[in-house]
Amino acid sequence: MNITEHLQRSAALGMGIGMLLLLVLSSWMFRSEELDLGVQQRERSAVLQANALVLAVADTDAVATGARVRLMQQQNPQIESVVIIAGTQMLASTRAEDAAPRQLRREEKPLYDLSNLIRTARETNLGEEVVRKKTIQIDELPKGRLVVTLPYLSGGEYAGILQMQFLVAKAARESGSGYMSVLLLFAALLVGALLRLNAEKRFDPAKLLALAAFLLLALFYQQQGQERLERVMMQDNRAIAAQYLAAAEQYDRLGYLPLRRDVAAANLWDTDHYQRPRGIIAADGSVVAEGEAKQLAQRAGFMRPILWSIDLLAACVLLLFIYGYAARAYAAFRKHLDAYLYVAPAMIGMLVLVFFPFSYGITLAFTDTTLFNESLPFLDRLIGWGNFRTILGDFNIYQETADGFIWNYQNFYWTLMVTIIWTVTNVTVGVTVGFMLAMALNTEGLRGKAIYRVLLILPWAIPNYITALVWRGMFHPQFGVINQVLQMFGMEPVSWFDGVFSSFITGLATNGWLSFPFMMVVILGALQSIPKDMYEAAEVEGASRWQRLRYITLPLLKPTLIPAIVLSVVWTFNMFNIIFLVSGGEPAGANEILVTKAYKIAFEQYQYAYAAAYSTVIFMILLVYGFFQTRITKATESF
Amino acid sequence: MAELKTKNHIWLHIGLISFTLLAIYPVLWVLALSFSGQQSVGLIDLPQDPTFLERLRAILPVPEHWSVKNFTEVWTEQQFGRWLWNSVVISLMTTLLGVFLACTAAYAFSRFRFPGRNLSMLAFLVSQMFPGTLMLIPLFIIIVKQLELGNTYIGLVIVYATTSIPFCVWMLKGYFDTIPYDIEESALIDGASRMTIFWRIILPLAKPAIAITALFSFMTAWNEFILASVFMESEANYTAPVGLRFFVGGFSSQWGYFAAGSVIVSLPVVALFLQLQKYLISGLTAGSVK
Numbered sequence: 023m024n025i026t027e028h029l030q031r032s033a034a035l036g037m038g039i040g041m042l043l044l045l046v047l048s049s050w051m052f053r054s055e056e057l058d059l060g061v062q063q064r065e066r067s068a069v070l071q072a073n074a075l076v077l078a079v080a081d082t083d084a085v086a087t088g089a090r091v092r093l094m095q096q097q098n099p100q101i102e103s104v105v106i107i108a109g110t111q112m113l114a115s116t117r118a119e120d121a122a123p124r125q126l127r128r129e130e131k132p133l134y135d136l137s138n139l140i141r142t143a144r145e146t147n148l149g150e151e152v153v154r155k156k157t158i159q160i161d162e163l164p165k166g167r168l169v170v171t172l173p174y175l176s177g178g179e180y181a182g183i184l185q186m187q188f189l190v191a192k193a194a195r196e197s198g199s200g201y202m203s204v205l206l207l208f209a210a211l212l213v214g215a216l217l218r219l220n221a222e223k224r225f226d227p228a229k230l231l232a233l234a235a236f237l238l239l240a241l242f243y244q245q246q247g248q249e250r251l252e253r254v255m256m257q258d259n260r261a262i263a264a265q266y267l268a269a270a271e272q273y274d275r276l277g278y279l280p281l282r283r284d285v286a287a288a289n290l291w292d293t294d295h296y297q298r299p300r301g302i303i304a305a306d307g308s309v310v311a312e313g314e315a316k317q318l319a320q321r322a323g324f325m326r327p328i329l330w331s332i333d334l335l336a337a338c339v340l341l342l343f344i345y346g347y348a349a350r351a352y353a354a355f356r357k358h359l360d361a362y363l364y365v366a367p368a369m370i371g372m373l374v375l376v377f378f379p380f381s382y383g384i385t386l387a388f389t390d391t392t393l394f395n396e397s398l399p400f401l402d403r404l405i406g407w408g409n410f411r412t413i414l415g416d417f418n419i420y421q422e423t424a425d426g427f428i429w430n431y432q433n434f435y436w437t438l439m440v441t442i443i444w445t446v447t448n449v450t451v452g453v454t455v456g457f458m459l460a461m462a463l464n465t466e467g468l469r470g471k472a473i474y475r476v477l478l479i480l481p482w483a484i485p486n487y488i489t490a491l492v493w494r495g496m497f498h499p500q501f502g503v504i505n506q507v508l509q510m511f512g513m514e515p516v517s518w519f520d521g522v523f524s525s526f527i528t529g530l531a532t533n534g535w536l537s538f539p540f541m542m543v544v545i546l547g548a549l550q551s552i553p554k555d556m557y558e559a560a561e562v563e564g565a566s567r568w569q570r571l572r573y574i575t576l577p578l579l580k581p582t583l584i585p586a587i588v589l590s591v592v593w594t595f596n597m598f599n600i601i602f603l604v605s606g607g608e609p610a611g612a613n614e615i616l617v618t619k620a621y622k623i624a625f626e627q628y629q630y631a632y633a634a635a636y637s638t639v640i641f642m643i644l645l646v647y648g649f650f651q652t653r654i655t656k657a658t659e660s661f
Numbered sequence: 662m663a664e665l666k667t668k669n670h671i672w673l674h675i676g677l678i679s680f681t682l683l684a685i686y687p688v689l690w691v692l693a694l695s696f697s698g699q700q701s702v703g704l705i706d707l708p709q710d711p712t713f714l715e716r717l718r719a720i721l722p723v724p725e726h727w728s729v730k731n732f733t734e735v736w737t738e739q740q741f742g743r744w745l746w747n748s749v750v751i752s753l754m755t756t757l758l759g760v761f762l763a764c765t766a767a768y769a770f771s772r773f774r775f776p777g778r779n780l781s782m783l784a785f786l787v788s789q790m791f792p793g794t795l796m797l798i799p800l801f802i803i804i805v806k807q808l809e810l811g812n813t814y815i816g817l818v819i820v821y822a823t824t825s826i827p828f829c830v831w832m833l834k835g836y837f838d839t840i841p842y843d844i845e846e847s848a849l850i851d852g853a854s855r856m857t858i859f860w861r862i863i864l865p866l867a868k869p870a871i872a873i874t875a876l877f878s879f880m881t882a883w884n885e886f887i888l889a890s891v892f893m894e895s896e897a898n899y900t901a902p903v904g905l906r907f908f909v910g911g912f913s914s915q916w917g918y919f920a921a922g923s924v925i926v927s928l929p930v931v932a933l934f935l936q937l938q939k940y941l942i943s944g945l946t947a948g949s950v951k
Contacts, residue, residue, distance in 0.1 A: 354775075354776055358773060358775035358776070360769075360773065360855050361769045361773030361775040361778075362769075362775065364765045364766065364768055364769035364773070364859075365765070365769045365770070365781065367761070367765055367766070368762040368763065368765065368826050368830065369766070371762055371819070371823040371826065372784070372785065372826060372827075375819060375820055375823040375824075376788050376791070376796070376823055376824065377788065378799075379796050379799035379800050379803060380788070380791050380795065380796065380799070382802070382803070383795045383796065383798060383799040384795075386798065386799065386802075459677075459680070462673055462677055463677075465670070465673060467670070468670060468673065469670075469674075474677055476935065477681050477684070477685055478680075478681060478684055479935070479938065480684070480685055480688055480931070481684060481687075483927075483930065483931040483934035483935060483938075484927050484930075484931060485883075485884040485926065485927060487884070487886045487902050487905070487906065488691075488905065488923045488926065488927060489687070491905065491906065491909055491910075491919065491923075492687050492690070492691055493687065494909070495702045495909065495916055496687065496690065498702045498703075501701060501702045501703035502702065502703075503690065503719075503720050506703075506719050506720045507716075507720055509711075510713055510716040510720070535684070535687070596792060598793065598794070598887060599886060599887075602887075603906065603910075617792065617793070617794045620794040620795075621794055621797065621887070624797070624798050624801075625801075625891065630798055630802070633794070634795065634798050634799070636794075637792060637794045637795035637797075637798065638795060640792050640794065641791065641792050641795050644790060644792060645790070648790060
């Protein structure tokens, strides 16, 4: 009996592979959830201590603040260091080499940036009365170190940030049950081996039985896993409660913060990343049953759809096997082995370096990943559509003030508008100049055509980043050639990169210079293919020059011109190098186009997720454009 | 009538010559700067209150003193030689890898009919629509942060090679399709394996197309700026484009070195471009022109 026949008769292989897939995916899911819970537990413990310390130094003077911070660090072996930054000052530090208080150093600018980031997050939350920006930043360092940064308040007002570094050991866990998986796999194989499939019948009882047995085993396994997770979470809550009580008693003893014994009061220490009390542990250190039930339900609700999709996937694999598709696929694979071997290297490369990053980018857009929290588990960073709401839902394009209104250059719609104007003007300039040159070069009997053509094509041949830098030099406000020419004719020099309009002109000039040769060459090619006798016939009929242009040249150019314009619209829309290298989007980001903006968000502000969402929006715009483009091109083909 | 036509041409020539001068002015300016032997962005030091003529002299793309100092110093004083070497190595490796991957895949697409063929070809085509910035962040995270391949040749090479695959595959497939199948058939009958046919028959026959593909891969890597600037952080690992920007970006302004470096980097590309432009144009607009 060969493999194909075997596959058609027995359900054993299908059951085995399906169950293996289910076990691997589910246990991977449970394992990562457990790891996530472990990380969260460590973070929660760190946040608890950080919140306590911030509250303890909220109303003290500088000297007392320093003393309290140092004492807490000495008494608590988990805390490695504490730093308080207020504005450009380092207010307090437990590290002797810092010699706080002092001014921040230049290499400490990330701390200052972080402080501003948290300040903005806090103000956004307060201003909009919707909590959507994390005010606690947590970063995971190697070797079990955690860095927690949160707002440092003084007298109820934002005064800076407090950053703590912890060394928290991983919590001990009960070990997983590996024998269960082996048992289930064995059961599945056994059921599969006992059933005899009938390949001809669609509703074969054996097939239904196989599916039912499979789903039963699957659900049993996942139920076990869920229950285990719940036990872990309840243990974690008890551990945090104990830790809270110990810390609260310590602060109470030192006279920093009084321990509140009333159950009803909110516990301000055990909070989420938005500094909202979790409501699981009461102020007296007891576990709130309601809050815990809600927490468990939330986690279960999150897990359920994922587990169900795993069930569905594994069941599909099983069905593929018992309905004989696997056998056919295997046969096809054997038959076309050569072809797959030839495609494999390129395909693997594309999957790993093009399609995977693409999906990764889209996924990233739904998180709140930044440079400061990128090592957190993925589930912790997931925020849904928040980034898209921030980008597309912000209509704060201009602000009215006493003297007119000010444009908000950071707004997405401003950048979109600039990008559209940029694209339209550039393509217009490119087509106009290219068309005029092509018409000139197409003149009959013109000498030196080839020389003109080669010289005029040069701008296209030079790498565009070099072109951009050259024009940046020519627009130099003090020594630039262009200002010299202006002064030569008695005009005032222009500081090109300081004005919104003049800065736009620098980009336009550069890109116009670089893009007309393409249009010129394309149009020239099309012009040369227009038969001469058409013009002659028109001339005989008495058509004027204009009429010949309007009724012969332009319609015949259309099939060439439209695709060339379509292409150059995409190029210009994505023309990163020119904006980035010539004006850099100056002044104040007013001349940024979408792609350069996305780059700056990612690599100058380190908001990876926000930049990914921004890029996704750009991709959507291009997709819509691509859709219309095919329709336009199709429409022109019917002419 | 004939007299009128020649007269028209004179005006046309005047127009064309002035426009051409304007158009190649930046090129002349860079050439002048590279041979000027100094670093300032102005070719001439102007006096306090320059006259019209002095200003005119300042904008003429002719250096005050001719010198090859910039060309020699860019090698000896600056790290440009190293950057150029990085670019050469990366571009050549990209070409080799890219062409190999593209050839095998294109051969399979051209000669075999297998399940998933159309889907893969479509996927290759669609991937050309992914915007660079959307790919940049994940690639940065994957290559630099996860795989720790930042500041290495191999990181840039695999990214360049794969991004150039779709274009190369489509181009080569088109060419392979034109090679008659009879040749292969008779070889098969003579007992040659697929591998032998691919290496001994198809590749030699497709030499012209492979040459174009190779040049395309090379130029992609040679002219790329953004990925290189993100991946290569340490100065010693810069590629030529990143290095050229280093000369004039930020706080430094060594325009002389920049100009000399630009000339060195551009020369081969411009020469290749002028040679190959007709293929490039027909490739770009292929399918759109009936």
